[in-house]
Amino acid sequence: xxxxxxxxxxxxxxxxxxxxxxxxxxxxxxxxxxxxxxxxxxxxxxxxxxxxxxxxxxxxxxxxxxxxxxxxxxxxxxxxxxxxxxxxxxxxxxxxxxxxxxxxxxxxxxxxxxxxxxxxxxx
Ligand code: HEC
Numbered sequence: 001x002x003x004x005x006x007x008x009x010x011x012x013x014x015x016x017x018x019x020x021x022x023x024x025x026x027x028x029x030x031x032x033x034x035x036x037x038x039x040x041x042x043x044x045x046x047x048x049x050x051x052x053x054x055x056x057x058x059x060x061x062x063x064x065x066x067x068x069x070x071x072x073x074x075x076x077x078x079x080x081x082x083x084x085x086x087x088x089x090x091x092x093x094x095x096x097x098x099x100x101x102x103x104x105x106x107x108x109x110x111x112x113x114x115x116x117x118x119x120x121x122x123x
Contacts, residue, residue, distance in 0.1 A: 036107070036108035036111055036112070037112075038111050038112055038114075038115035039115070040119075040122075041112050041115045041116040041119055041122065042116070042122045042123060043073045043076065043077075043116065043121070043122065043123050044073075044123060046112050046116065047076065047112065047113065047116050048073070048076075050105060050109050050112075050113075051070055051076055054098075054099040054103055054105070055070045055098065055099060056070060056071055058099075058100065059071070065100075068083065070085075073123050077121050080113075080117060080121070084096075086113065086117075089104075089105050089110065089113060090110060091104055
């Protein structure tokens with residue numbers, strides 16, 4: 001009886017730890033903001049990933065929302081320099097919040113965007 005209870009307790013703990021081990025196996029939770037790399041940011045390696053994931057669905061090459069296409073390096077640079085891209089992504093009240101419908105960029109991705117701009121828009 002006691003042995004059975006100990007066995008059950010053991011498996012209970014093992015399962016809880018097993019599940020939480022998987023749950024915490026996520027980059028942002030493991031490393032936190034301090035591990036956000038903002039050096040040598042390039043469009044191809046860093047920025048395009050977020051833009052393709054959260055903007056191109058509506059701001060693609062053909063018939064883009066608001067006539068703003070963000071489908072490649074040139075179009076993104078143009079909109080960051082002359083448009084409301086940064087205000088939209090930072091959701092600072094200077095433009096419509098983007099991505100529309102939710103999914104605001106993480107603090108790390110916004111820091112990368114700033115670093116990319118400061119670094120002179122490396123392709
Ligand atoms: C679900 C569709 C959708 C997604 C996803 C989306 N947009 Fe938009 N975007 C729109 C529409 C529609 C408008 C025009 C209406 C408005 O301004 O809200 C717009 C407008 C804009 C504007 C002009 C804002 C202004 O105030 O004039 C910018 C800049 C922009 N989007 C950038 C982005 C960026 C950058 C992303 C990705 C982070 C993104 N959008 C994701 C649909 C979308």
